[in-house]
Amino acid sequence: MSRKNWKRCGLLAAMALAATYFVVVLNSVSFWPNREPFLAEVPIQESARRVRLLRLGEGPLRYAAKDPRPEFVRRISPTFVRRIPRDREVDVGGMMPVGIFDRFRMDEVPAAHLLLRAVDSNGDYVVDSTLGRKQIELIDSKGFSFLSNKVDSGRRRGGLELERWTCVPRRDEELRIGLFDRNPGVAPIEMTIRNPFFKTDTPVWMGSPLPQSQYMEGTKVTLEGLSFGVLGLQARVRAEGLAWKSSDVSNWFEDATGNRGLWLSPDEPAWKVHVRIRPFTSASVQEGAMVQLPPIEQPKGEEPVRLNQTISIGGTEIQLVEVSLPKSVAQEGQQSSRPSGHLVFKAHARFKHGPYSVFFRRVGDRRLDSAIHIQTGDRQNRESHIVASVTRPENNAPVMVELGVVADRELTFLVTPPEEFKTAMREHVVQSRLGKPQKQRE
Secondary structure, eight states, X not given: OOHHHHHHHHHHHHHHHHHHHHHHXXXXXXXXXXXXXOSEEEEOTTSSOEEEEEEEEESXXXXXXXXXXXXXXXXXXXXXXXOOOGGGEEEEOSEEESSSSOTTOSSEEEOEEEEEXXXXXXXXXXXXXXXXXXXXXXXXXXXOEEOOOSSSOOEEEXXXXXXXXXXXXXXXXXXXXXEEESSTTSOOEEEEEEOTXXXXXXXXXXXXXXXXXXXXXXXXXXXXXXXXXXXXXXXXXXXXXXXXXXXXXXXXXXXXXXXXXXXXXXXXXXXXXXXXXXXXXXXXXXXXOOEEOOOBOOOBTTBOEEEEEEEEETTEEEEEEEEEOOHHHHHHOTTOSSOOOEEEEEEEEEOSXXXXXXXXXXXXXXXXXXXXXXXXXXXXXXXXXXXXEEEOXXXXXXXXXXXXXXXXXXXXXXXXXXXXXXXXXXXXXXXXXXXXXXXXBO
């Protein structure tokens, strides 16, 4: 290659390097200042960095980091430079379940959300690992801290700190936000802003001490006491009767300001405790509400009897699929001396509301063969699979089965928060900042 061509190649390489350098400089974060709006900003102790409050509100949250570069810079930049990382985006729904194990979201409330990011001295976003070690609290004027929902709360990635609550301070015009480190020697970070959750027209509730009892269809339901722990407030309920039973993990709490969840202020004059009661036996089925199926032939051997029947009970559609012998019995054959005991029914149930219990019982037999409890959200219309066992008639006679469907019931108790909770729940907050495991306290 001639010297002239070498010079030309060198000139082109220099121009390419200059263009690359120009694009890199134009895309430099510090070259274009971050002008994204924010609600509040406070310094991080012993650091040149600051914490910015980007979002605070109720309902769905959709956030994407804004590109500070002008449009012409984004146009001339390569695609991989223009793309904003996905971990800088947040898209969460506006509802949260109020119960602990409410995976079907039977009771939902609008979720409160808070979004934080750290910035450097130039106002550019940075990833600050110390924020991930801090507990974020919403603090009312009496010094009580509202903790986030431990089951479905924070998501922290890419420098974004997201926290969600079902219960927040609503009586104060101003709101304190505290970030508390697990190391007690590190001073907390606090900021005070206008409270977006503030309410003026709040009803006055008056509670009563515990225990309290209510009667429902021959069953005495007693709210014996309250407790709290890592998962929040819990109710201790006892149901005395043959038809209904209680479930401690399906209870939740409400106050007069509109909060619904498992961590309310003990300074409120009253809490409303929602207790869910589920049917326990077919005695909970109202008279005449059991639906009898046509006679069904018993299966012989491993081959099940196909049913293909659909019945509707109180808005619940149940499609019967098949009936078979238990697998071990069917494999041994009908001549086996081993007693079969029962038949296995398979079905699909489609509910418009929930949760429900489905009862299978042989006609003329007062004993309950199977009770299947099915949970499904009030806003859903889902299908659930059912496997139930029914006592097998003797002499291979056709089996006569009746079905019943009973919905769960909800009772409410208006109670006065125990006086000792005012101190004990505040102590629990202090210990939770240190990451120490907390036992359930009454």
